[in-house]
Amino acid sequence: MATTTLGEFDLIARYFTRAPRRAVLGVGDDCALLAPLPAGQQLAVSCDMLVEGRHFLSTVAPQRLGHKALAVNLSDLAACGAEPVAFTLALAMPRVDEDFLEGFSRGLFALADAHSVDLVGGDTTAGPLNICITVLGAVPGGQALLRSGARPGDELWVSHPPDGGLGDARLALEVFRGSVALTGDSLEAVRLRMECPTPRVALGVALRGVATSAIDLSDGLVGDLGHVLARSAVGATVNADALPRSAVLAAMPRAMQHECTLAGGDDYELLFSAPPGAESQVIAAAKRAELAVARIGRIDAAPGLRIVDGLGAPLLQRFVAFDHFRTAS
């Protein structure tokens, strides 16, 4: 590990300062400056803080951590149908570790470049490892996808990779916890889903005007859907057997499949509602984003969340959403 006495301003210059693509003024002054958004666009803002042991394991490669720190924020923009514009990064580290900084910044900027989003400012300081990113995006006025738009009768959909599904990140976590044994390609596949989530930005944009509500799956489907139901003042029925899952997860015991898909967390897929007649538009939007979508349930007028199996029989299990103050990591 290369631990040096590189100072705060030197490390910002070396690892985090690049010419902005779109910003008027990037890193290095008291503030960054962004040009006004195109006429009619609203600014979308979101913020996530990642703490070691809570949001990532100490074993994660720095490059993957840099990717994930930005990915989970871009995922919030995706859930609103917003396009990324810029972000700030604040980083507390116990010491200046240049190997860490090199890998972290490489993973961060690779994803930033893929979305043409500028790092425009931030802060670095000594302290327990903590990563805080705030993202700014643009969305046409009135077209943002909100949690509050689900209506009774809407169908519930979830995105997934053509060869994957929900719950893989949780399965990987269970491997690290020692409760599941996986090796080789199977382990690497689910580990990649945990450590390198892909924000569904193109899908969010394609769903504008199609989806009635949306949220990104970060704390587990049951908990995240609960936010949609609360803000939309509706209920829902979800078919647990319809939740998409990878071949690796599908080989696990059924209870584990349900636990991982319903309450897994860290999926970063989009969960959204759309009117029953919108099926072809939903599928076309997913195709534009090179993703698959699964229809997993419906929005009900009756409050509450009902989880059933493929035959419509209620599942009795209770699934608890991830709460950063209540759930052990």
Next chain:
Amino acid sequence: MATTTLGEFDLIARYFTRAPRRAVLGVGDDCALLAPLPAGQQLAVSCDMLVEGRHFLSTVAPQRLGHKALAVNLSDLAACGAEPVAFTLALAMPRVDEDFLEGFSRGLFALADAHSVDLVGGDTTAGPLNICITVLGAVPGGQALLRSGARPGDELWVSHPPDGGLGDARLALEVFRGSVALTGDSLEAVRLRMECPTPRVALGVALRGVATSAIDLSDGLVGDLGHVLARSAVGATVNADALPRSAVLAAMPRAMQHECTLAGGDDYELLFSAPPGAESQVIAAAKRAELAVARIGRIDAAPGLRIVDGLGAPLLQRFVAFDHFRTAS
């Protein structure tokens, strides 16, 4: 201390969710939404992370900490001449402590209200105490005060309260470190300067079109001025005896006065340059902001920073700027 099992979403609802004054959509969805800025305005963005033991002492009252966390960010907007619009807050805490949250949020929102700035989003999580705020502001295009605009011949100015100066925050820190003895009103006065800095937002706005460069004093005058000199490719001469100081600091030994005013940190006053003919405009701007200003030196074509006494004789002391990876807290 009231430590409860209040969950992540409950505590956000209880302490950090208020109807936004200006934002289209505030806390509670994947993103907040802000209406476009008025025509011709640029978005100013800045971000600061505060870590216990580095940026504040564990003895600070939660209300003052809430104030300071936002104040240091608003101070960055002030240094650019931007007006505050909105901010995000990410907060990592070892446990849910409602006494802390009540005081912290009270101090935070009191300052937010004073500047009509909305808390539009954020994150809370378990972890070592860490506060990260990103502020968004608005400034007319091309009018932002930058570090890069100082020109040889410009005069250097610093803001200060009519009855105070630079270095009080550092003096307070020295009291807590045990190297200086102060009690009663004197201690409370300097402690307030350390724990409750006032962002000079009105002064920053008033200095648009008057100042040629500006920076807020957070890491100490010598270091912060160094950033201006580097980005403006100029040098400067500063008269250490012209630096404003409070009656409490002025009663200290001269070496301590110089250390605190030149390298103290945490002042959050504005250091700015202006052409020699702009004196009356500078004084008028300060008056509008109900502040005093002191002329402390000049910008030189020759690189480097020269610190002299009131008779122009060089001061031989070396002052080191605060670096969060190099300086013990």
